[in-house]
Amino acid sequence: MLTLNSKIPSGPIENAWTRHVNNNLRLVGPKNRPKYKIIVVGSGLAGASAAASMGAMGYKVECFCFQDSPRRAHSIAAQGGINASKNYRNDGDSTWRLFYDTQKGGDYRAREQNVYRLAELSTAIIDQAVAQGVPFAREYGGKLANRSFGGVLVERTFYCRGETGQQLLLGAYSALEEQIAAKTVKMHTRTEMLDLVVADGKARGIVVRNLETGKITSHAADAVVLATGGYGNVYYLSTNAKGCNVTANFRAYRRGAGFANPCFTQIHPTSIPASGEYQSKLTLMSESLRNDGRIWVPRNPEEKRAPANIPEADRYYYLEERYPRFGNLVPRDVAARNAKDVCDKGLGVGPTGYGVYLDFGAAIQDKGEEAVKAKYDNLFEMYERITADDPTKTPMRIYPAVHYTMGGLWVDYNLMTNLPGLYSIGESNFADHGANRLGASSLMQCLADGYFILPVTIGDFLSQHPAGEVDTHHPAFQEVEKEVSGQIDRLLSVNGTRSSESFHRELGKIMWEHCGISRNKEGLEEGLRKIPELREEFWKDLKLPGSSDHLNQSLEHAGRVVDFLDFGELMCRDALLRDESCGCHLREEHQTPEGEAKRDDERFAHVAVFEYKGEGVAPELNKEPLAFDALPLAARNYKT
């Protein structure tokens, strides 16, 4: 049984965070901070902002990333923007409204005090980023510009063209580099965390592999922060970067940290479909396209004609037919599920049969080609670059893609896991988005965690422990190093016939089929049967070239697949146990006639936290009940 003390401050939600900082948190004084060493794993928005902030406070920080520079982390690919309740538009925005939108969007499966704090800190993030030189879009008078995003009624999204994530990350990266120059932060690039070291019940450090030399080393610290992102790549194909993986989080789970809501996965309805078996990743197209595009597939599965030559009568506008009121603008998850449904029925288009048409023909006829082109110019160009098709001449092909994972390590209000001294921030924790994340909220959460929350809360733990209690001479480090090297040797000695890529692809197909857009009991049980079989096959038939004492990208990948294989099983298990639908988690057994998720608040208004019980043993489910004092439960409804 895990001890899950969420440390939520009591009393009204409005000033909870301030009261918590003032009354509940102990601080470390400036003279003592340099004595404490903090490890930060990951250098995306959360990791870089945390490392830079804590370095500037005077802590001794060591930051690790597997890329060649901290600037490469996948936060860089976020396009749309970042939310903040500045109310610059005077349209009634407020901390409360952002809190409400986020909690409702997450379908009431998040801890409301965390969500409120996120909304409260959102405005300070914009101030911080601008002070760093992030060039947000401005209006003619020189004031910051805003745009609106899905699921809300106000304009609160700040943006830098379509590259907001890049500019925010470069801001955090430059702050990090400032601290590296000041020698408060030591950066380890091309270094991958392979395990967590726990001694006397506390997280004491990590074991890493230098990806260039292959050398395995130990690093001890007074606290360890995981900012290692999401695990969408368990599906092989996702919009994540190729390197994104679950290893750091999963290893922490194996060492005793609880894993919360692993099955909560966000699937985006409009990405460019895979064009063949060789497809390595998916690229997102903005959802705004659905405003003018009509979605259809041919009625006849045997259809061979080019889309332009298919007459209206032979086109199946399935969203318009199935949902006459909302048509092509049904919510994300409904659009995604219907696309999969028609493709599974053999009506899909494109070389793989997994794609649907998004047709601008009617809009062009109606508004003229120039007008439509002007509205979607950069998106049309991006599409044409990838597919060589001009969307004004022939319909686009789109298909849903895995985009973001709301689940992650369980953390308390201080962002500490149940393992003392181990923290988790950004996408790698579970805390703020419930069962579904709203657009432009992920950047906000990473930066709230990294700039403002963790730098304060970490002092509470550190101040209660003397600095440097344990160093790498502790036998726990030798033990973990031995296990890590042992796994690498084991991987290299299988000497079978299949590449780790091929296993990863196969796992991805199982996950997509059985734990994807919609889930059901039989499918999940089948997934739980297939994954162990695949794992067995992996350990029998893996072929790995090269050795472990040099740059070996195949070895890196194989190690990540090992953890994805185990983790996929955990996801299916969680999805099976959560016998309700909520947000992105749709159990086919529980839906409204319109195909919307039907929650079961009686039985499932809790965070599902899994506890590792050993190899081949079923994990134990722990529950953190969720309270809804500030915002009473209500049905998620975007229709009226």
Added chain:
Amino acid sequence: MKIKLHVWRQSTRTDKGRMESYELDNVVPDMSFLEMMDTLNEKLTIEGHDPVAFDHDCREGVCGMCSMVINGEAHGPKSETTTCQLYMRHFKDGAEIYIEPWRASAFPVVKDLVVDRSAFDRIIQAGGFISNHSGPKPDPNSIPIEPEVAETSLDAATCIGCGACVAACPNGSAMLFTAAKASHLGMLPQGQPERFDRAQSMVKQMESEGFGSCRNYAECEAQCPKGISIAFIGRLNSDFLRASLLEPVDRRGEMKSQ
């Protein structure tokens, strides 16, 4: 499609390295260039050979990780396109393709097509930031910025730090990279206090890393996947010149000890 590849193979930093040739006959025009490389690596792995090491991550043209000189051009033949956004339909059936790593003495080869670009991080450490602590800041609308300035600053800030400018330059100069960062910050009001110090210290670091001098070949701009203009180099030169005339003193150390 059938293609013939000539790829730079180098097992370690000290290995001399050589071009090796491979033939692939199952290439599809809709494959991305890196998916073609994946296919090659899958084949090499199954045949028991060492696959080709190359850097890549986001595969959507923004992380700056991918870095190949393709047929003599950084990121290949299509303008304003990273290697990961290049597709095989841009090549003819039967094409011979030469693939090399970034070649510049300041970017030593780590293995095959992977190079060490840490020099770029050190240039940023020398001043590619606005000194800041996390905490309360003035409301951004209290310092209005003309949209024109914000947009031009963003044009510079769009740099993905891939290093194509260095690979494209006959002198292996990092001026476009350095100028892009110095201009991004130097144009904004927030970046003014450190503007001239920044220009000087970033250029000094760039020179000490072994990058060559800028001779206005403009190859960097031509091969930059983000189309960053060499006008920013002019800006940096002017800031640098002014900084030299002003003989600024970096007071950073002294301030700290006050």
